[in-house]
Amino acid sequence: MRNYEIMFIVNPTIPEEExxxxxxxxxxxxxxxxxxxxxxxxxGKRRLSYEIDRHREGYYVLFVIVANGDIIKECERRLRVMDPIIKYITVRTDEEARRLEKIRNYRQKRAARRDRGATAAPAQSIEEAMQ
Amino acid sequence: MRSVKEKRPAGQKQYYRRKKVCKFCVERIDVINYKDVKLLSQFVPERAKIMPRRISGVCSRHQRQLNDAIKKARNIALLPFATE
Structure with a gap:
């Protein structure tokens, strides 16, 4: 299971219930x-940065989900066939999240070390942790 | 990144161009999210091209992440591909 974000743009002229x-x-x-x-x-409604199928505005919706490839495939297929959907994008986020966590952990450890009285560690090692 | 570390004593080297520093390193922005239009739009000037590193001073790692984010944002019409 992986983390994904699906963002899609709905035709803004259709009612909210739709x-x-x-x-x-x-x-x-x-x-x-x-x-x-x-x-x-x-x-909510936002101006599109460029025209898509004659639309200048769109209603943005964001889904944050935990799913696997099959689910994503099905979602994308459904979004493609739905008429009011102007555009969609799926982004995988778990790798990014893991990287972020690593950096956070590192910073915490470093801060703890500094609290114990050690002078600032070389700044170079932050970069290593970020990779 | 190294440039962040170097602190020039005040008053010295004042004839030189100011050393550019990477905004993301300085402000400790770890993740460059494609949804953050306000942040990304700082790096896309009028023509909507991505600002080169030599002008913005962003470090290579963050420039790469920024590139990805801007391209994702363009895909979902949060940012333009080109203007006029």
Missing amino acids: IDKINAQIEGIVTTGGGKIEKIEKM
Whole structure:
């Protein structure tokens, strides 16, 4: 199981309930496939940076989920066939999160070491930890 | 990154160009998220091209992460590919 973020843009002219319906559908796919929803965020209407299919505005929705490849495949297929969906993107986040945790741990350890009275460790080693 | 470490004594070398430092290293921004439009847009000037490192002073690691983030953001129309 991996962590993913799916962000998609819905046609802003359709009513709010429709968006909820789409969200429920995606949620259904994820949960029946054995995945877990961590967050559903409706980011609201935003101007698109460029025109997509004559749309200048879009309603952004963000899903943070724990899932596997099959679930993601199914979600993407469904998003593709749904008419009000203008565009979507899926991003894998677990690798990034792991890296972040490593840095955090390192910083904490370093801070603890400094508290015990040692002078500042060489700055160079932060970079090593970040890799 | 090394440049962050070096602290010039005040008043010295004042004729030289200011040493550029990587914003992400200085502010300890670990993850450059594609959703953070406000942050990313600082690195895409008017024409919506990605700002080169030699101008922004971002270190190579962070420039790489920044590149990825900007490209993701472009994909989902948070940032433009080009303007006019």
